[in-house]
Amino acid sequence: MIAWSTLLEKLKELSLLEKTLALLSWDQETYMPEGGARVRSEEISLFVKFWHEKMCDPFWDEVLSSFSEREDLSSDQKRILEVFKRDRDKEVKIPTDLATALATAVSEAFGAWHEAKRKSDFMVFLPSLQKVFDLSLQKAYALGYERSNAYDAFLDLHEEDLKEADFDPIASETLPIMQGALQAIQEYGRPPQKDFLHAVYSIEKQKSLCEWILPRIGFDTRRGRLDISPHPFSTTLALDDVRLTTRYDENDPLGSFYGVLHEAGHGLYEQGFLPEWEHTPLAQAVSLGIHESQSRFWENQIGRSFEFIQWIWPTMQGIFSPLLDSITPEQMFRAVNEVKPSLIRTEADEVTYGLHILVRYEIEKKLFRGDVGLSDVPALWNDLYREYLGITPPDDAHGVLQDIHWAHGSFGYFPTYLLGNLYAAQWYATLQRTLDVPSLVQKGDFAPILQWMRENIHHHGRRYEAKVLVRRVSGEPLRPVYFARYLKERYEQVYGISLPLSGEKMEAATS
């Protein structure tokens, strides 16, 4: 009989390998000189291979079958086995040849994507993308899917058990919410004043502000740190070593700040797993959607609220003095909540962000169904931007080539961004039932809010799937109506207008 401690030891080995891979990547994005790139990618490949070999180790078949008959396991232990088995099955099912071919195709596609973006020509990217797509289809088949439901394979990889059939109604319900809000704001037609942000804000001062906010929202800087990278991210090198990055632009003082709030939301989640489950799935994130709900919550629900701006105002004014001396918190509140259709997803406000996502979702769905081919994508992209956002990309660089995800083979990833926004709004509504969030935020007293997140979400790790978790936390499945209500409250306050959001479901939620 295999001891539980042996199993934990083996899980730990896998976890240490994963964390070392995370360090290799973190360094690559932050400090590595350009000369390190070649060997670094070889190291990453080698450790991915080691990890794959360890996942496929026949030892696990024995462990999993031996434990499947045991009656003496706690529900947490059973869940660990269940989740690990699911992860492992995905790893084992993909033939090594296919994994290698896909890795090579992805690596080529990265280069092609960069070149295509520089030349603003999708056709330069097309052949490599086609390879990645075709091999991704093979991957879906290997995972047990068919052409008719191949897209579900990719949704499931990022959001366990999510299917097109789950996301379709969410998409249909969220689309008119966003379009309705956008239309009303555009009809109102008076953008907030933002000229005071168009000055030179010293990067040192931006850094001070970012370092200042982290511990105040509860990010433990003895168990993590903030660095700089061209593409901001957060990564976990250990339960007690969570790394965040941001980028600084002296003409965009709040880009770094809201970037840090966003990444800190991810980081707070990772710092919030329970030490007793370290190196097991119970100290891992449920899904990308739930992860994104944490970042969005701190960035938007908290960080862009009027109460937050009021609270941080003396500090922000002080650090950037004299640049903001004649500005009021009301002006800043409106400036950081401007809604405006734009071409680039990563620069979008929270009303239009989901529209960017739905463009990509529609395209991915059609691609996997075989309704369109890859060469149709640029035209489809532009049509959808016109339809959803009322604007047309002037070229491929500002359109279909803006995201790296497809080059990476990360199909099915985008929907999790929208889910994150929706979950965040639902958490906020639930939290309001027991805590007076605006009053706490106005005092800078974030501890009770973080504690609620810890107990309701962080501490569970992957104990529950997202679908189950949202019901446990809020008593309901995921409902876009909370997002609608949140947008209505926030943007009526920002613009001083009445927003006619999707009526019927709104009522039900407010009652």
Place this chain on the structure above:
Amino acid sequence: MIAWSTLLEKLKELSLLEKTLALLSWDQETYMPEGGARVRSEEISLFVKFWHEKMCDPFWDEVLSSFSEREDLSSDQKRILEVFKRDRDKEVKIPTDLATALATAVSEAFGAWHEAKRKSDFMVFLPSLQKVFDLSLQKAYALGYERSNAYDAFLDLHEEDLKEADFDPIASETLPIMQGALQAIQEYGRPPQKDFLHAVYSIEKQKSLCEWILPRIGFDTRRGRLDISPHPFSTTLALDDVRLTTRYDENDPLGSFYGVLHEAGHGLYEQGFLPEWEHTPLAQAVSLGIHESQSRFWENQIGRSFEFIQWIWPTMQGIFSPLLDSITPEQMFRAVNEVKPSLIRTEADEVTYGLHILVRYEIEKKLFRGDVGLSDVPALWNDLYREYLGITPPDDAHGVLQDIHWAHGSFGYFPTYLLGNLYAAQWYATLQRTLDVPSLVQKGDFAPILQWMRENIHHHGRRYEAKVLVRRVSGEPLRPVYFARYLKERYEQVYGISLPLSGEKMEAATS
């Protein structure tokens, strides 16, 4: 028959593991938050275990025996096999139990050493040190040594093939050289003016100077970088990714600068291996002594020369302006070359540095011979400091507890520091035969000097043992007389006095 390419592939896997271990350590010393320490040490242990398993893989027995009969190998290929076999034998001969016990003892000794140093009490360190020492003796036996020559095992680990019998005459010859110079300088009795260094030199400006000098001496900053750590070091993450660190103290403007020149010397060596031998012993350092010769050469022979100070003076004055505005290069030259007996090895000047080393060498020799026990070490330490340097440590913290090496089980390491000084002087003398070094330095034209190092030392990697290399480069075995001559020239210039260095051998060398 095993293909050469298969062997290279396996060597590369080992090398990538080593480089990943180097990254884990680099991050630990530079950016890792304190919370990361626990998991980091587990990761390092895991990868050391992987590496050990891969070194002991029976595949290698087959490879090595198969290639030993091959007639078609180049001398470089033969050398790769020879060096790798030697490294591997050392790894294989040490039983896993012993390696584990030693790792545990070292880990405990680290903590005990820190505590003992804080309390300035050697007795707090003694029990843990005793364990490390006893297990180290076992290690020497496992490597095939006996009590009578156990110290040779440790000399050999840091300087291939170095024996007490080799180092004893070097020590005896170097001791009077250093003592003679020190005595003459002390009798002269007029220390250089240094008051202008006792001001606040901004750390930002120190950083600018350090970043400025690196590319100018030939350190490729696209293939490396400079960071901060409490204990400066250099490490190689790849042939094209060499990391240096330094520390900044605003009351010691040149501590960081000479620290960077020192580490850059190590880094230039590592950047100078040939790409075609990457991941093989031919792209590795010969020994610690040769490594140290590179750092010492750039720090002292070049960096503390009058010509160097003259060349860098406008830049240094400019960066630190107005602090050095009224100072002359002559004053700075004398200030950075002050000779003064001191208690702490790492702060010693190049005349007295070797005396610190010989104290440790004498103690290590006696310990391994069994002439003294560990509890005798503090008294012996103080006696030797009195004898060699004329000063007595006031307490253990400023005496026997200052270095971490013994806690780490790194016996036999210290002599390589002295060897480094001696080799550096011999390279300098050799270089002078073909290049007018002072003129080049005065123009800041370091390229021909670096090129000479590249061709004569760097490009060879471990092709030749240190003993062979020094003969090839200079036509002679290592001779302390070059060090004597260098000290004489330098310090006669610094102090304006005549230095009576060890006569006879001097003459022989100058003739």
